[in-house]
Amino acid sequence: MTTAITNEQLFVKTALASWNTTAGRAFKIFDSLSDEQLLKEIAPGKNRGLYLLGHLIAVNDAMIPQLRLGEASYTYLWESFVKQRDRAVSDLPPTAELRQNWKDSLAQLSEMLSNLSPSDWLERHATVSEEDFINEPHRNRLAILLSRTGHLSYHIGQLVLIDKSL
């Protein structure tokens, strides 16, 4: 016997499927790039793949506090991979460690996101006050998820430019 899915659950399921598809696409790209290829730029003078790897770990992980679901785990990556430009910080974590962080972070997020109910998704996100949220109910957790899904797609569009012939 199947339990009928409500419309609200369907909206959530569709949005989560979009996140999971996009995250899976990014996962596959990083997996296909060797450590040497990660040191290549997406275009002359632009970010390297390695920078985007650290950047995406940090930004995705920051969703956890933004969604008011707990503490971020990789806040120490923020300085080198978000606040500073690529190459501004030379002392970066080993690539193998970043690859592991990336996997762990995506798995943790996938678990957390799948546990939210439709009404959980419509609760406010962390950067809107309870007062403002009354008049701006679209500033909810779902808006954060859609924004971060778009952020991932944006950088996937750049990662596919890395020349894999070498």
Place this chain on the structure above:
Amino acid sequence: MTTAITNEQLFVKTALASWNTTAGRAFKIFDSLSDEQLLKEIAPGKNRGLYLLGHLIAVNDAMIPQLRLGEASYTYLWESFVKQRDRAVSDLPPTAELRQNWKDSLAQLSEMLSNLSPSDWLERHATVSEEDFINEPHRNRLAILLSRTGHLSYHIGQLVLIDKSL
């Protein structure tokens, strides 16, 4: 007096806001690029801005039949800007015409999308059969919108790489 917004309306509002924000960002970028800059590549040997302009018009416009809302207007762009790679077709429409198509297409979509009710959004999209849709209700119109929003973000990530110093 304000009418309370339902949860279903909120889900739709949040997804539409994500599309509109992303489309607005793409709009701003194309608007900021001169005709000469549109002829530049996003990276050496990759697509030119002009190709991405035609590509995004064609793919966004194709949402109309995919959402089962009517006929597409710019199917004639499909060959040069989707099926073929950049430069494979030399006889492209004038840039001014593409810029106008882009504006018209976004305005038309914005109007169409804003008229759908929450239950309209959960109806099947055109490439899933009525039979399959019974077991796969996530293959709905909203899934198409989220997918095309991601597609836009992907190419925005590339368009920002165009060197605007010349």
